[in-house]
Amino acid sequence: MPQSTIPADNLDRELSVVDPDDPSLSHLAIVGDTYTVLLSGAQTGGRFCLIDMMVPDGGGPGPHRHDFEEMFHLIEGEIEFTFRGERRVAKAGMTVNIPANAPHSFKNVSGSVVRMLCLCAPAGQEEFFARVGMPVESRTAAAPALSKDEFGAFLAKAAALAPQFHTELLKP
Structure with a gap:
């Protein structure tokens, strides 16, 4: 019988079964x-991270790029992605993959809330979000409104931390 080239099972790793509404999860x-x-x-x-995203009307990050793959699967609603300057709309049930290093952004212009899953490979983006985000109570909690000064402080913090997480924030 041929010897397997697949490594032995790592018994230190465990099965993950996750409820997105679990209050003990990191909601940011x-x-x-x-x-x-x-x-x-x-x-x-370290292979990947998976993030559940609730994006209200008008929400979404500005232009940026990073050296890891980022995939989005739309669960509810529709969202506009800008990829290398070209706009495309993705709707519930569709999947969008952003290749590593490509400039992109997304914005909810649909008039209703969008829910999507974001997979980043390899992992690390969740650590960036933990450093720049503000904890909220649940997956469905609205993000608090930021004053102009608070938003400026957020952007400054994100810009300072971005290089550590292989991310570059771009001018709109």
């Missing part, structure tokens, strides 16, 4: 959106 307000970390790099051996 970021740029007006609410992001819930479903699976972190600590749970996936």
